[in-house]
Each structure stands twice: as C-alpha cells, then as structure tokens.
Amino acid sequence: MTGSTPDWLIRLRQNAGLASAIALFAAFYLVYNMAHPKGFSPQVFVQNADEAFALVMVAMAQTLPVLLGGLDLSVGAVMTMVNCLASHLVVGSPLQIFFGMTACIAAGAAFGFMNGCIVVYGRIQPIITTLATGAIAIGIALFLRPKPGGKVDEDLSWALTNGLGDFAETYHLFDDGKAAWFQPIAGIPVAFVLLILVVLIIWVPFRRTVIGRTVYAVGSAEGAAFMSGLPVNQAKLAAFTLAGVFAAIGGLFLAIQTSSGNADIPQANSYTLNSIAAVVLGGTSLLGGSGSAIGSLFGALILRVISFNFRIFDIPPLMQSLVEGLILLAAVSLGGLRVLRIKNRLELFR
Amino acid sequence: MTAATLKPRRFALAADDKPIVIASAFIVVLLMIGTGYTLATQGTMTLLSPNYLLQQLQIGAFLGVVAAGMMLVILIGHIDLSVAWTLAAAAMMATTVGGAWAIPTGLAVGLTVGVINGLGVAYLRVPSMIFTLGVNAVMRGLMVAHTGGFAPQTAATDLMRFLAAERIAGIPMAIFVWLGVSVVIAIVLKRTVFGRTIYAIGNREAAAYLAGMHTRGVIITAFAACGMLAGLAGVLLAGYSTKAYQGMGDAYVLPAIAAVVIGGTNILGGRGKYLGTVVGVILIVLLNSVLSIMQMPEAGRQIIYGVVIISMLLVYGRNQRVTS
Numbered sequence: 001m002t003g004s005t006p007d008w009l010i011r012l013r014q015n016a017g018l019a020s021a022i023a024l025f026a027a028f029y030l031v032y033n034m035a036h037p038k039g040f041s042p043q044v045f046v047q048n049a050d051e052a053f054a055l056v057m058v059a060m061a062q063t064l065p066v067l068l069g070g071l072d073l074s075v076g077a078v079m080t081m082v083n084c085l086a087s088h089l090v091v092g093s094p095l096q097i098f099f100g101m102t103a104c105i106a107a108g109a110a111f112g113f114m115n116g117c118i119v120v121y122g123r124i125q126p127i128i129t130t131l132a133t134g135a136i137a138i139g140i141a142l143f144l145r146p147k148p149g150g151k152v153d154e155d156l157s158w159a160l161t162n163g164l165g166d167f168a169e170t171y172h173l174f175d176d177g178k179a180a181w182f183q184p185i186a187g188i189p190v191a192f193v194l195l196i197l198v199v200l201i202i203w204v205p206f207r208r209t210v211i212g213r214t215v216y217a218v219g220s221a222e223g224a225a226f227m228s229g230l231p232v233n234q235a236k237l238a239a240f241t242l243a244g245v246f247a248a249i250g251g252l253f254l255a256i257q258t259s260s261g262n263a264d265i266p267q268a269n270s271y272t273l274n275s276i277a278a279v280v281l282g283g284t285s286l287l288g289g290s291g292s293a294i295g296s297l298f299g300a301l302i303l304r305v306i307s308f309n310f311r312i313f314d315i316p317p318l319m320q321s322l323v324e325g326l327i328l329l330a331a332v333s334l335g336g337l338r339v340l341r342i343k344n345r346l347e348l349f350r
Numbered sequence: 351m352t353a354a355t356l357k358p359r360r361f362a363l364a365a366d367d368k369p370i371v372i373a374s375a376f377i378v379v380l381l382m383i384g385t386g387y388t389l390a391t392q393g394t395m396t397l398l399s400p401n402y403l404l405q406q407l408q409i410g411a412f413l414g415v416v417a418a419g420m421m422l423v424i425l426i427g428h429i430d431l432s433v434a435w436t437l438a439a440a441a442m443m444a445t446t447v448g449g450a451w452a453i454p455t456g457l458a459v460g461l462t463v464g465v466i467n468g469l470g471v472a473y474l475r476v477p478s479m480i481f482t483l484g485v486n487a488v489m490r491g492l493m494v495a496h497t498g499g500f501a502p503q504t505a506a507t508d509l510m511r512f513l514a515a516e517r518i519a520g521i522p523m524a525i526f527v528w529l530g531v532s533v534v535i536a537i538v539l540k541r542t543v544f545g546r547t548i549y550a551i552g553n554r555e556a557a558a559y560l561a562g563m564h565t566r567g568v569i570i571t572a573f574a575a576c577g578m579l580a581g582l583a584g585v586l587l588a589g590y591s592t593k594a595y596q597g598m599g600d601a602y603v604l605p606a607i608a609a610v611v612i613g614g615t616n617i618l619g620g621r622g623k624y625l626g627t628v629v630g631v632i633l634i635v636l637l638n639s640v641l642s643i644m645q646m647p648e649a650g651r652q653i654i655y656g657v658v659i660i661s662m663l664l665v666y667g668r669n670q671r672v673t674s
Binding site for chain 1: 429473474476477479480481483484485486487488489495498499555556559560597600607608611618648650652653655656657659660663664667668669670673
C-alpha cells in the first residue's frame with residue numbers, strides 16, 4: 001500500500017463524514033424529486049431552498065463553537081432575536097433597508113461577541129454560558145415583539161425568496177431579467193446563491209486564516225495550541241462572533257421569508273437542537289477539532305429533505321420526529337461502531 | 351483534638367461549599383426583595399408565610415426530582431437532553447395504563463429510556479449530547495404517534511394525585527417525595543462505592559477504568575437513574591395537573607441543568623455536592639415566583655433569568671485557564 005494510495009482517496013478518507021452526508025442528502029433529494037410531480041423544476045428548487053436556508057445558517061453557526069469543543073445553546077435564540085429586530089428595521093427607503101439589514105447582522109455579531117467574552121474572560125463553559133445568554137436573547141426578542149407581527153419590505157421579500165429572474169425583474173436588472181444570456185440562470189433560487197456567497201465570502205476565507213486554523217487547534221488540544229503561541233482567545237472570540245453572524249443571517253432571512261417577526265420560544269429551541277443534529281450529521285466531531293461548516297450545511301439539508309419526503313409520500317407528519325430521531329441515532333451509532341476496531345481500550349477515553 | 355485546632359476549620363469555606371453558601375444568600379436576598387415589593391404595594395408579607403414557601407417547595411419538587419437525576423449524569427461528565435420527552439412519555443403511559451400499575455409503568459418507561467441512553471454512551475461511546483438528543487426525538491415521535499398529537503384523554507390515578515397534590519399535616523406530599531429522593535441520592539453519592547465511582551469517572555474516566563472500577567456499568571446505572579427520576583417527575587407532574595399533556599417536559603431540561611450548575615456542580619463532571627443542587631432548584635423556582643409576583647413581563651423574566659445564571663457563575667463557577 002505504501003506510496004500507492006492515490007491522493008483523492010486520502011482526501012476522501014479524511015472527509016468521510018462530509019462525503020457520506022453529501023451522499024445521503026443526494027439520495028434523499030433524488031428520491032424526492034423523482035416522486036414530486038414537478039420534480040427537478042425551478043419552482044421546487046426555489047421552495048426547498050427557501051425552507052432550508054434558515055436552518056442551514058443556524059447549523060453553520062453551531063459548527064464554530066462545536067469545532068472549539070464547546071456547544072452553543074443560544075443560536076436558535078439569536079436567530080429569533082434578529083428575526084424580531086428585522087421585522088422592525090427592514091422597511092422603508094432602500095437606504096433604510098440597507099442600514100436595517102446591516103444593523104441586524106451587527107446585532108447578531110455583537111451578541112455572539114458577548115458570548116465569546118463571557119467564555120474567554122469569564123471562563124465559564126460555553127454550554128452554560130449560552131444556556132443563560134439564550135434566555136437573554138429570547139427576552140430581547142419578546143421585548144421587541146411581544147406578539148407576532150411587524151413588516152418587511154415586500155419587494156425585498158419577493159426578490160430574495162424566488163428565482164434569480166424574479167430578483168432581476170424586481171430591481172430592474174438585466175432588462176428586467178429578460179436578457180438572453182440571463183435566461184439559463186434565471187431559475188436558480190436566490191436563497192441558493194446567497195448560501196454559496198456566505199460560504200465563499202465568509203466561511204472559506206475564515207478557515208484559511210490563522211484565527212480559523214486556531215479554532216481547529218483549540219478543539220484538538222487547547223493546551224498545545226496555547227503553548228504553540230496561537231491566538232487562542234482571539235480564535236474563541238472570533239468563533240462565537242461568527243456564530244452570531246451566521247445565526248443573524250438565518251434570522252434575517254426568516255424575517256424576509258415570513259414578512260414578520262415572531263418571538264417563538266419552541267421554534268427557537270427546535271432550531272438549536274436541530275442545529276446540533278445537523279452538525280453531527282455533517283461529520284463534525286462534538287469533541288471539537290474536526291469537521292466543517294460545509295458539512296453542517298449538508299447535515300441541515302438532510303434534516304430538511306427528510307421532511308420534504310414526508311410531504312411528498314403523504315406519510316403522517318406525526319411520524320416525522322420519530323424518523324428524524326432514528327436516522328440521527330443510526331448515523332451516530334454507525335460512527336460508534338469504530339469502538340469495535342479499537343484494540344487498546346484506553347484509546348476510548350478522551 | 352482541642353477546640354483551638356477545630357476553630358479555623360469551622361470558619362474556612364471549602365471550595366465545594368462556596369457555591370452553596372452564595373446561592374443560599376441569594377435566596378435570602380430574593381425573599382427580601384420580594385417581601386419589600388409586597389410590603390410596598392399591598393402591605394403584606396406574603397412571601398414569608400409558611401403556606402407560600404411550602405407551595406414553592408411543592409412546585410420545586412418536580413424540578414428537584416429531574417435535577418437530582420440530571421446531577422448524576424452531569425457528575426460523570428455527560429448530559430441528558432432526553433429528559434423532556436422521557437418525562438412526558440412516562441406521564442402519558444402512566445395515565446394510559448392507569449390503575450395500580452400506573453406508577454410502576456411510568457417509572458419503567460423512564461428506566462428503559464435511561465438504560466438505552468446509557469448503552470449508547472457507555473458501549474458505543476457516542477457523545478451523550480447527541481445520543482440523548484436522538485432518543486428525545488424518538489420518544490417524542492412515539493408519543494405523538496401514540497396520542498395522535500392531541501392531549502391524551504386519560505386521567506391520572508388517585509395515587510398519582512395524592513403523591514403530587516395532596517397534603518399531609520399541611521405539608522404537600524410532593525415535598526416528601528423530593529425529600530426521599532434527595533436523601534437516597536445524597537447517601538448514594540457520599541457513602542456508596544457507586545457514588546464514589548461516579549465522581550472518579552467524572553474526574554478521569556481512564557484512571558477510574560485502570561483502577562478496576564466498572565465504569566460502563568456505572569455510566570449505564572447513572573443514566574438509568576436519571577431516566578427513572580425523569581419518569582417519576584412525569585408521574586408526579588401528571589398527578590399535579592390531573593393529566594398528561596404534549597410537551598409537558600420541555601420546561602424542565604434547561605432549568606434542571608441550570609439548577610445543577612448553579613449549585614456548584616462542574617458541568618464537565620467530577621465535582622459538586624447534592625445539597626447544592628437542592629439550593630439551585632429552590633433558587634430558580636423562587637426567582638420565577640418573585641418575578642411573577644412583581645408582574646414582570648416574560649421578556650424581562652427571561653433576561654433576568656439569564657443574567658442571574660451568568661452572574662452567579664462569574665462569582666464562583668469559573669474554570670482554570672488551559673495553558674498546558
């Protein structure tokens with residue numbers, strides 16, 4: 001075997017979690033589209049992308065604290081908080097809308113930064129910190145929106161939750177989206193494009209910085225990272241801040257999608273718990289140090305495509321939680337079977 | 351031993367006792383604030399009446415039983431997120447079966463779920479966070495399928511109602527149940543091999559294993575006890591509200607974890623006293639009650655709740671910095 005293992009195979013082995021998440025998603029999604037009467041059509045893609053976007057963002061948010069070896073129980077609450085904030089701010093003139101959206105993202109970033117400060121300087125465990133700050137975020141959300149309601153700019157809402165063609169038509173770009181060269185891509189969902197942009201503009205560059213690498217190093221061995229002179233504190237602050245940003249993007253999109261704000265506590269909790277499940281399905285280790293936000297993206301898509309399949313096959317939605325739970329348990333238990341291969345039982349303890 | 355050698359000992363505060371003392375002091379402060387408020391607005395001292403305090407303890411008993419089990423799991427360095435639907439499932443199955451077998455059924459449901467959690471964590475080495483999360487989803491699915499998603503029509507038995515809602519000599523029975531659970535857990539943690547093994551595993555599992563302790567068995571037993579106590583809480587809660595309902599356990603998971611941690615138990619395991627958990631439960635219940643007496647809107651309540659947890663832990667829950 002020495003020297004003969006091809007490069008791509010090594011890479012595949014290193015990313016086995018991500019690869020199986022993609023495969024699982026592809027399989028489910030293929031089945032869904034084949035069973036759907038309008039399968040493989042832009043309308044279906046648009047609808048699916050819109051429904052998946054918020055959870056994908058929250059799952060990506062959860063990834064960063066998990067990579068550090070912690071957990072963020074406040075991601076769903078931050079998303080809800082920004083959702084309520086957006087229902088106040090994202091209206092009016094284009095300039096007001098722009099500043100409103102910026103303020104929403106900034107609010108999420110500030111909240112994440114506060115989480116990071118408590119973890120770094122207060123030296124309290126992330127899971128407990130975020131359990132408490134999650135309550136604070138829900139409190140702020142309830143303060144902003146005691147009752148569901150509010151309003152989001154209708155043009156924006158329409159433009160961002162449909163295909164690129166509708167986006168161009170709303171904002172009079174490319175001859176109202178009628179330009180010949182534009183037609184092949186007019187059916188692509190805007191949410192999908194936004195997702196790619198978030199990954200390419202935020203996640204990929206972040207991962208390649210020293211801070212990004214340090215996040216992984218801290219998750220693997222914090223002591224070693226510190227002794228190597230890596231910026232451990234900055235990495236933790238950056239990870240939590242970025243988690244806040246991702247959660248805020250999710251909340252902002254949810255507000256744009258539903259045209260309202262809703263301080264829904266059960267919804268916030270279910271987003272948080274689903275984000276943990278998505279992170280694990282995406283191949284990120286809960287012990288920290290390995291995995292990626294892209295994996296979580298597919299983890300979240302798996303969770304969403306399961307519910308799409310429920311709709312299309314007319315299975316009573318009552319069974320959904322059961323099936324989701326079983327798939328999650330099966331996935332983690334399959335991963336757990338590696339213990340059978342371990343020869344020295346001391347390697348089990350970490 | 352002379353009195354002189356004993357004296358400094360009596361006044362030195364052990365590291366494990368500091369959270370308990372501070373949390374207890376905070377409870378007194380809470381009572382004072384609440385009493386000040388009622389004195390100013392109604393001219394009464396409702397909060398200091400025995401009836402009010404007993405009522406708070408009765409409400410606290412449900413959270414207390416859940417937190418007792420949660421503490422065992424946290425002490426071994428794990429966490430149980432499945433208590434929400436374990437509790438609800440136990441309550442629903444108990445009311446479904448009814449009759450004399452209602453309570454044993456509820457406890458058995460809890461025990462079974464706990465054992466499954468324990469097997470997954472001890473043998474498959476799946477992180478407890480995600481395994482219990484999956485089990486929670488499965489239990490929720492099973493219960494929703496069982497009830498059709500509606501509130502179950504079945505009612506709690508008389509014995510369940512008696513245990514949860516009745517009073518003996520003016521003292522609610524639920525407090526006796528909580529007291530019984532507390533005494534057993536405190537003795538088990540302090541005086542039995544099982545209890546000491548729990549602390550050992552929480553401190554360093556590999557060392558406990560090398561020392562010849564039955565780490566797997568203890569982990570499974572701790573999860574089983576946690577599940578069974580969640581089941582007991584479900585039975586009690588169903589008795590208190592005379593029936594089981596959807597999502598009845600959702601409001602107990604995070605407060606139970608918070609109560610355990612406020613009581614000074616390390617969230618990573620290995621350290622903490624049971625008395626602290628009791629104090630933590632009382633603190634959380636009282637905080638909620640005082641805020642609702644002050645007619646604080648839900649938004650303010652949530653914010654104050656979060657701020658209190660963070661501030662308490664900033665005072666005594668800080669970790670060492672990892673530098674090597």
